[in-house]
Amino acid sequence: MNSSYKIGSIMGIPIKVHITFLFVLPIFALVFATNPQPYGFADIGSAAMTYGLSLLTTILLFVCVLLHELGHSYIAKGYGVEIKDITLMLLGGVSSMEEIPREPSQEFKMAFAGPLVSLIIGFGLLGLNMLANSYVPSYSNTWFSLMIGILAYINIILGIFNLIPAFPMDGGRILRSMFAKRMSYVRATHYAASVGKMFAFLMALVGVVSNLWLLLIAFFVYMGASEEDKSTTVTVSLEKYKxxxxxxxxxxxxxxxxxxxxxxxxxxxxxxxxxxxxxxxxxxxxxxxxxxxxxxxxxxxxxxxxxxxxxxxxxxxxxxxxxxxxxxxxxxxxxxxxxxxxxxxxxxxxxxxxxxxxxxxxx
Structure with missing residues (x-):
């Protein structure tokens, strides 16, 4: 059974939707619909309007995630890396690349491009709201202002979260590119993965006493760091052989x-x-x-x-x-x-x- 479905192409890159995305879409919409301002639309009007705006905001949020991935892909294509596809799924978006550039400066630019796009979108939307509020006093009370504000803050959080120096976040690749300027690629990956595991351990400790969601994120980060370390070691070791x-x-x-x-x-x-x-x-x-x-x-x-x-x-x-x-x-x-x-x-x-x-x- 095919688990991903193509919905279009951008820059020659097939854009796919994973089946898990179809499950998470109504869940996100429900979260926005059941939370009051400034986190949702529960008190914005009729039920139809509340759920309609919530669904629209969810779709726009994943459009922003797609733009984040396109940021990576645009820089990668500039370095000759083939992008097989971009898939929207449960935990966001994934760019399926032929190969991650090993040149430190190239990997740094490619990894940083995604969070940069998210931060530009976030602060751009935030600036738009502030500008509109300055010239149109009644604007701050509109559903449009609320939607723009939600998208702005989520994109800023997304950009900052992805800069955490831990695989599989972009910050892990940025950290590896910095290590790789002074040591071998495998060793740089190992050190970056170790830093990621340390962050996962700290998040797990905080999660135990405050927020169980952090435990899930910590597990996700730890496994991502371990897989990247193992995969890189295997790939580099096998490169010597036909x-x-x-x-x-x-x-x-x-x-x-x-x-x-x-x-x-x-x-x-x-x-x-x-x-x-x-x-x-x-x-x-x-x-x-x-x-x-x-x-x-x-x-x-x-x-x-x-x-x-x-x-x-x-x-x-x-x-x-x-x-x-x-x-x-x-x-x-x-x-x-x-x-x-x-x-x-x-x-x-x-x-x-x-x-x-x-x-x-x-x-």
Whole structure:
């Protein structure tokens, strides 16, 4: 099931909405609708107007989040980084980038661009309200003034929050770029992640005695710092090697006419959960255990591999770096990649192969 849906494109970047965004949208609207001024519209008028303004404010808030992400993307594109898409989801927006620039000054500018956009929007809207109040006395009592004020303060908070020097916030990347001017990229990431974990620990302590939401944020920050540290270490370590160095050359394939029942036995015998589907010398697709597990037992004799296989196959040449393979797997959320040279399948590389190679390299 597709969990994200494209709603348009800006600067050639696909803009998607994650299914979680559809859940959080009414929740945010409800928060605005049940809080009085200056935090919401509970006492602004009729119920229809209250909920209408609350929904509109929520949508505009996520437009601001989108602009925040576009700030990152604009600078990144200027440095030649490919932006796969921007997805609006439960906790805000995420720009899916081909690669974070390793040049400290480039990463600094790219990371700072998002919070800067949020702060410009926030202080710009705040200034607009102050200016309007100066020339139109009755303006301060309007719903428009209230909406602009809410959006202004949330954007300012968003900008400041993202400057906290902890992954996965932008401040963590800013801190890493500063460390990277004096040490290796991996070491800079490790130090920046350590600072982030310290912030998470302090937030958790404060959360225990004051606000349980801080505990959730602390967990989010701690996990983000740990994942960034681990991911960077793995990527840099694998950059020294080619796909050909770590792939499995003994490729076991299946034919598209094989039934799902036969394939399930085949998987059990060969101890692999994914296989390329090849007819003659032509690659037709790839089939995994995930593709067949939803086929009902009594249907497995009639359903064949070609009915359930994935036809849009992600491939890499054997000359690609192992780090690129790791990145492609992460971006596409897949566990294996077929290695294709000159139209022929020459190997298969799984996430397990990469992790096993990494363990051997670190011994």
């Amino acid at each position: 796909v050909a160095d770590v792939m499995s050359k003994d490729v076991i394939s299946v034919e598209p006419e094989m039934t799902v029942e036969e394939l399930s036995h085949f998987m059990f015998e060969n101890k692999h959960l994914g296989y390329p589907v090849i007819k003659g010398n032509s690659l037709k697709g790839i089939v995994t255990f995930t593709d067949i597990r939803n086929v009902l037992p009594h249907e497995r004799y009639a359903v064949v591999v070609s009915d359930v296989m994935t036809k849009d196959v992600v491939t890499l040449p054997s000359s690609a770096s192992a780090a690129e393979a790791f990145k492609v797997m992460a971006i596409n959320n897949i566990g294996r990649i077929l290695v294709v040279d000159d139209g022929n399948v020459t190997g298969i590389l799984s996430r397990t192969d990469l992790m096993r190679s990494l363990m051997l390299l670190n011994e």
